[in-house]
Amino acid sequence: MRHACLAILLSLWAAAAPAQEIEAHRYYPGTGERVLRVLSTTDLEVFEPYLLAFQAARPEISIDYSVASSAELHRAIRDGAVYDLALSSAMDLQFQLANDGLARRYRSDATAALPDWARWRDLIFAFTAEPAVVVLSTERLEGLPLPRTRQDLISLLRDHPDRFRGAIGTYDVRDSGLGYLYATQEDRATDAYWRLTEVMGRLDPQLYCCSGQMIDDVSAGRLALAYNVLGSYATDRLARESGGRLQILRMQDFGNVMLRTAIIPATAEEVEAAGALIDMLTRLGLRDEPGDWPLPPLGQPDAGTTTGFGPIRLGPALMVYLDPLNRRAFLTEWENAMEQRQP
Amino acid sequence: MTGTGSIGRRLTLLLAGVAALLSVLSWGMVTMLARQAAERTQDNVLAASVTAIAETLRSEQGEVRLELPYSAFSMLGAIGEDRVFYTVTAGDRTLTGYADLPVPDGRGGPGRIVFATGTYRGEAIRIASVTRVVLAGTSPVPVTVTVAQTRDGVGTIAADLSQLAAILAVAFFVVAVGLSAIAARTSLRPLKELTAAVSRRGPSDLRPLRRAAPSELAPLMGALNRLMDRLNLSLRRSEDFIAEAAHRVRTPLATVRTQAEIALRSVTDDADKQRLRQMIRAVDESSRSAGQLLDHATVAFRADDLPRAPVDLADLAARTVAALEPTAAMKEIRLQLDAVPAQVSGDPVLLDSALRNVLDNAIKYSPEDTVVHLQVMSIAHEARIAVTDQGPGLGEGPARALTERFRRGSNTEGIVGSGLGLTIAEEVLRAHGGRLDLGAGERGKGTCVTLVLPSS
Numbered sequence: 001m002r003h004a005c006l007a008i009l010l011s012l013w014a015a016a017a018p019a020q021e022i023e024a025h026r027y028y029p030g031t032g033e034r035v036l037r038v039l040s041t042t043d044l045e046v047f048e049p050y051l052l053a054f055q056a057a058r059p060e061i062s063i064d065y066s067v068a069s070s071a072e073l074h075r076a077i078r079d080g081a082v083y084d085l086a087l088s089s090a091m092d093l094q095f096q097l098a099n100d101g102l103a104r105r106y107r108s109d110a111t112a113a114l115p116d117w118a119r120w121r122d123l124i125f126a127f128t129a130e131p132a133v134v135v136l137s138t139e140r141l142e143g144l145p146l147p148r149t150r151q152d153l154i155s156l157l158r159d160h161p162d163r164f165r166g167a168i169g170t171y172d173v174r175d176s177g178l179g180y181l182y183a184t185q186e187d188r189a190t191d192a193y194w195r196l197t198e199v200m201g202r203l204d205p206q207l208y209c210c211s212g213q214m215i216d217d218v219s220a221g222r223l224a225l226a227y228n229v230l231g232s233y234a235t236d237r238l239a240r241e242s243g244g245r246l247q248i249l250r251m252q253d254f255g256n257v258m259l260r261t262a263i264i265p266a267t268a269e270e271v272e273a274a275g276a277l278i279d280m281l282t283r284l285g286l287r288d289e290p291g292d293w294p295l296p297p298l299g300q301p302d303a304g305t306t307t308g309f310g311p312i313r314l315g316p317a318l319m320v321y322l323d324p325l326n327r328r329a330f331l332t333e334w335e336n337a338m339e340q341r342q343p
Numbered sequence: 344m345t346g347t348g349s350i351g352r353r354l355t356l357l358l359a360g361v362a363a364l365l366s367v368l369s370w371g372m373v374t375m376l377a378r379q380a381a382e383r384t385q386d387n388v389l390a391a392s393v394t395a396i397a398e399t400l401r402s403e404q405g406e407v408r409l410e411l412p413y414s415a416f417s418m419l420g421a422i423g424e425d426r427v428f429y430t431v432t433a434g435d436r437t438l439t440g441y442a443d444l445p446v447p448d449g450r451g452g453p454g455r456i457v458f459a460t461g462t463y464r465g466e467a468i469r470i471a472s473v474t475r476v477v478l479a480g481t482s483p484v485p486v487t488v489t490v491a492q493t494r495d496g497v498g499t500i501a502a503d504l505s506q507l508a509a510i511l512a513v514a515f516f517v518v519a520v521g522l523s524a525i526a527a528r529t530s531l532r533p534l535k536e537l538t539a540a541v542s543r544r545g546p547s548d549l550r551p552l553r554r555a556a557p558s559e560l561a562p563l564m565g566a567l568n569r570l571m572d573r574l575n576l577s578l579r580r581s582e583d584f585i586a587e588a589a590h591r592v593r594t595p596l597a598t599v600r601t602q603a604e605i606a607l608r609s610v611t612d613d614a615d616k617q618r619l620r621q622m623i624r625a626v627d628e629s630s631r632s633a634g635q636l637l638d639h640a641t642v643a644f645r646a647d648d649l650p651r652a653p654v655d656l657a658d659l660a661a662r663t664v665a666a667l668e669p670t671a672a673m674k675e676i677r678l679q680l681d682a683v684p685a686q687v688s689g690d691p692v693l694l695d696s697a698l699r700n701v702l703d704n705a706i707k708y709s710p711e712d713t714v715v716h717l718q719v720m721s722i723a724h725e726a727r728i729a730v731t732d733q734g735p736g737l738g739e740g741p742a743r744a745l746t747e748r749f750r751r752g753s754n755t756e757g758i759v760g761s762g763l764g765l766t767i768a769e770e771v772l773r774a775h776g777g778r779l780d781l782g783a784g785e786r787g788k789g790t791c792v793t794l795v796l797p798s799s
């Protein structure tokens with residue numbers, strides 16, 4: 001029992017030491033003395049079912065779950081913070097950690113079952129494939145045609161500037177790792193992206209750090225439209241709120257599909273427990289039925305069919321936009337497009 | 344014959360050894376080449392990557408600018424799941440990337456790509472580097488773009504190919520061993536055919552071999568033919584010699600005997616008569632011995648190379664009886680022949696010699712005025728001639744011993760003989776695959792000697 005207290009104290013100290021901005025934190029006590037420290041970008045309410053399922057299978061393991069932004073998470077692991085597992089939606093940052101030798105190798109039957117595109121070097125493992133979507137407020141778009149492509153969306157915004165002024169939400173790509181990933185991948189894939197960004201920039205867009213808040217504001221009617229929202233959160237919310245106030249759209253011309261990934265940081269101490277959680281997550285990622293889980297599996301039926309685009313590839317190309325020079329150039333261009341104030 | 348192993352097996356083993364060596368060599372070479380090819384591929388990809396990055400180098404407002412093209416990194420994923428590191432330096436200043444990444448020395452001229460191998464963060468890496476001079480403001484600045492990649496992908500590709508090559512090498516080896524066995528057997532076939540041709544030949548067939556043979560076997564065949572030639576010649580010479588010797592020994596003995604008999608008739612003194620009789624007896628013994636010795640030599644010589652012809656034992660017995668009838672008549676012995684046809688295959692000269700010796704014994708050792716009975720039978724696969732007399736029998740001791748050379752029985756007092764008769768008969772029968780049975784006559788009286796031959 002003394003040991004358990006000590007472990008908790010140590011873990012609290014370890015989590016607090018590098019002075020990270022932890023957004024939320026919860027401790028799930030287990031029957032034993034081992035503590036699995038998880039640093040994640042996934043909101044607690046979304047991820048809790050997974051943690052409870054894990055504890056049902058391994059009741060002896062306590063879980064210390066902290067939520068941080070993807071950039072924070074990346075910085076913490078880079079600075080050597082002690083965590084046993086890092087789960088992030090920013091594939092590029094996760095990839096860079098693995099590439100730079102900050103992740104630990106792990107191999108099991110469950111990870112071996114993953115398709116090639118869902119793992120890299122036994123260092124990084126994908127367990128969900130989540131599309132980027134547009135969330136619309138039904139009420140505020142009443143009477144308008146639903147856009148199907150970015151071109152449609154550009155026309156819609158151009159034709160009804162008064163309806164959308166100040167009512168468009170999107171990620172602040174300077175703050176949000178996921179937003180930056182979505183934006184850079186779109187930059188690469190479709191030239192409509194910059195035109196859309198410019199049109200949005202003229203309509204006084206609201207910039208957000210996180211999908212959750214964007215969905216909140218659309219749901220509350222403060223926003224008419226949120227662009228590039230995490231599809232899984234949106235579906236989750238839609239399922240919980242039955243008011244028909246929200247609508248989820250996937251662009252038909254191109255759609256990003258992000259992989260939520262796990263790495264075991266090099267600093268990990270509870271490697272076995274972290275591996276067990278990865279096994280559970282990857283098994284769930286390969287499930288056939290969507291089931292009751294908040295996050296979609298890797299091979300969700302509409303991931304490929306409607307847009308014809310596979311998930312973002314795990315590979316060295318992800319590091320291109322993380323290069324400081326490239327990032328600076330991209331952000332400058334983005335700011336120019338986004339922050340043009342029209343009189 | 345002492346064997347020194349089989350040529351076929353040795354040839355197969357030798358060829359298999361060569362195949363094993365070639366398999367291992369080819370496996371090693373494929374493995375090496377695969378590794379080289381994979382390494383070259385990696386070099387090409389790295390070269391393309393640094394070139395793509397270097398092409399974006401430019402100067403804007405006195406500053407060196409560049410952007411990393413997406414393709415420059417995505418192509419690095421082509422080889423395998425390798426870690427990627429890069430750095431761009433302008434002069435001594437790091438513009439971007441991993442500042443501590445080793446940059447190859449010995450920079451080639453501008454635009455030349457330099458490769459190096461090193462370690463970074465505990466992993467072996469392959470580094471490609473290119474330098475371009477960019478005019479930043481007024482002064483030209485050498486800007487070096489370096490991209491490095493771990494070598495696991497290369498290792499995996501090489502290992503996969505090596506494994507494939509190993510499987511192929513083993514398969515090649517197995518096939519080669521099979522083919523070697525076939526090749527060995529095929530190349531040894533002429534030898535086997537020659538062997539078969541020689542062993543198929545009849546015993547007295549000493550004609551030279553006339554057949555097409557590969558050049559390697561021609562000397563062997565030549566030597567064999569010369570050997571047979573010489574053998575043929577020396578056989579003919581020793582036959583002649585035996586006949587010659589018999590003639591040379593017997594003729595003077597006959598002369599001596601004739602003279603001694605003439606002298607016997609003309610002398611009157613009893614002592615002289617006795618001496619002359621002893622002389623005649625000694626001459627008879629010598630003549631008999633010479634004859635039997637020559638017969639024995641003939642048997643020994645012909646048995647090696649038995650000329651076989653169909654022989655009816657009934658005919659043979661009849662002829663022998665006819666030939667010895669006068670001798671028997673002198674002792675008032677009646678020769679009685681019961682014969683059925685009994686075919687055997689053999690040398691009539693030798694068979695005649697065997698039967699003559701047996702019948703000669705029966706007449707010689709029987710008292711006067713008795714019967715010698717010859718019976719020719721054919722039972723199952725055997726043909727027999729049984730010669731039964733009413734004489735004194737073979738006496739005590741093992742009968743078998745009487746077939747030894749120069750062995751005579753105890754009942755031979757005053758009877759001329761050399762002790763070779765049964766030896767000759769026994770050897771003749773053995774040469775024909777038969778045997779000589781010695782036993783007592785009917786009701787334990789007299790002697791019964793049976794010549795047993797396989798019937799044809």
Ligand SMILES: Nc1ncnc2c1ncn2[C@@H]1O[C@H](COP(=O)(O)OP(=O)(O)OP(=O)(O)O)[C@@H](O)[C@H]1O
Pocket residue numbers: 631635700704705706708709732734735736737745746750751752753754755759760761762763764765766790
């Ligand atoms: N029919 C027979 N009756 C009795 N004794 C015999 C008879 N046949 C052979 N023997 C005995 O076996 C011995 C060996 O016989 P074998 O014919 O070999 O010699 P051999 O008759 O003495 O001399 P030869 O060479 O002149 O025939 C004889 O000396 C004799 O003692």
Ligand SMILES: [Mg+2]
Pocket residue numbers: 700703704760764765
């Ligand atoms: Mg005799």
